[in-house]
Amino acid sequence: xxxxxxxxxxxxxxxxxxxxxxxxxxxxxxxxxxxxxxxxxxxxxxxxxxxxxxxxxxxxxxxxxxxxxxxxxxxxxxxxxxxxxxxxxxxxxxxxxxxxxxxxxxxxxxxxxxx
Amino acid sequence: xxxxxxxxxxxxxxxxxxxxxxxxxxxxxxxxxxxxxxxxxxxxxxxxxxxxxxxxxxxxxxxxxxxxxxxxxxxxxxxxxxxxxxxxxxxxxxxxxxxxxxxxxxxxxxxx
Numbered sequence: 001x002x003x004x005x006x007x008x009x010x011x012x013x014x015x016x017x018x019x020x021x022x023x024x025x026x027x028x029x030x031x032x033x034x035x036x037x038x039x040x041x042x043x044x045x046x047x048x049x050x051x052x053x054x055x056x057x058x059x060x061x062x063x064x065x066x067x068x069x070x071x072x073x074x075x076x077x078x079x080x081x082x083x084x085x086x087x088x089x090x091x092x093x094x095x096x097x098x099x100x101x102x103x104x105x106x107x108x109x110x111x112x113x114x115x
Numbered sequence: 116x117x118x119x120x121x122x123x124x125x126x127x128x129x130x131x132x133x134x135x136x137x138x139x140x141x142x143x144x145x146x147x148x149x150x151x152x153x154x155x156x157x158x159x160x161x162x163x164x165x166x167x168x169x170x171x172x173x174x175x176x177x178x179x180x181x182x183x184x185x186x187x188x189x190x191x192x193x194x195x196x197x198x199x200x201x202x203x204x205x206x207x208x209x210x211x212x213x214x215x216x217x218x219x220x221x222x223x224x225x226x227x
Contacts, residue, residue, distance in 0.1 A: 004157075033215055042119075042205050042218030043158070088157060102148045102160035102173050103216060 003027075006089050006106025014114055019076040021087060021109045029091035032065050032072040033103065037086045046087075047074070076111075084113050116141050119219035121206050127225045128196040136191040136222050138206030146209045147189040148173070148216065149181065151202040158205065164189055196226045 006023045013019060023032070031050055035043035047058050049065035049072060056063055062075045072091075076083055090103040122137045140147065148163035150173075160173030164183040178200060180192040189208075193200060203223050207216040 006157075035218075040221075042207075042220050045215045045217070048215045090158075102150070102163045103158075105150075105157040105159070107155060107157040 004089060004091060004104055004106040006109055008109060009107070010110040010112065012112050012114060013079055015079060015081060017079055019079055019083070019111060020073060021089075022071060022073040023089035023091070023106045024071045025091055025104075026070070027091075027093065028069040029093055029104075030069070031092040032063070033090040033092070034061075034063050034072070034074045035088045035090060037088065037108075039085075043088055079111075079113055081113055081115075084111055086110050118142065119206055119208050119217055121204075121219035121222050123222060124220065125223050127227065128193075129227050130197060132193075132196050134193055134196065136193075136204055136206075136224070138189045138191065138219060139187050140189075140206075140208040140217075141187065142208060142210075142217070143186060144208035144210055144217075145186065146216070147183070148207050149179070149189070149191045150205045150207065151175065151200075152205060152221075153202050161191065161204075193224075196224075198226045200224065201226045 004025050033048050034046045037043045047063040052069050053067045054065040060077045086108040088108050089106040119140045145166045149161040150158040152158045159175050161179050162181040164170045167186050170181050203221050205221050206219045209216040
């Protein structure tokens with residue numbers, strides 16, 4: 001099946017710092033999504049990307065759909081304590097003919113903010 | 116709108132027992148799916164449905180059954196629970212296959 005490599009696995013940063021994480025794939029995706037998961041909760045969608053090269057912002061968050069369609073990154077500017085959590089990338093091949101047509105998830109980036 | 120709801124929130128089973136995890140959504144979404152989340156593995160797709168009466172297998176379907184008799188409900192059945200099925204299970208829905216998916220709060224299952 002499709003594989004997503006998400007990095008880094010964890011990040012320890014100071015409040016106010018900028019954060020950058022990325023996902024790469026061995027396969028092409030038509031959709032890239034970024035989710036955040038808080039402890040004991042389900043993932044919550046942050047940003048959705050539908051076109052290669054697309055750059056989209058949501059407040060302090062910015063994500064880009066790589067031009068090769070095999071990668072995406074998420075940046076968080078001026079981190080605050082509530083940014084703590086696990087961030088997941090997810091890809092979807094829109095026109096797949098069969099098999100797993102749901103989302104393929106990366107293994108997550110644990111963001112820890114030190115006071 | 117309640118969004119995506121899941122019951123129970125927690126469940127403990129003995130090996131060999133069967134049970135059904137419930138999932139419902141009130142957004143009139145056609146697409147629903149089930150994922151399991153294990154430490155260090157991210158979320159993996161178990162089964163999905165593109166509409167009432169239509170289901171298909173995901174990446175890890177073995178040991179699970181699903182049905183979609185209504186648009187709103189998408190239950191996940193464990194036929195004979197095994198310790199390897201200890202996990203957190205998430206149900207998700209979206210307007211169609213290609214839209215962003217909204218997740219429920221999860222069911223934490225332990226199989227002894």
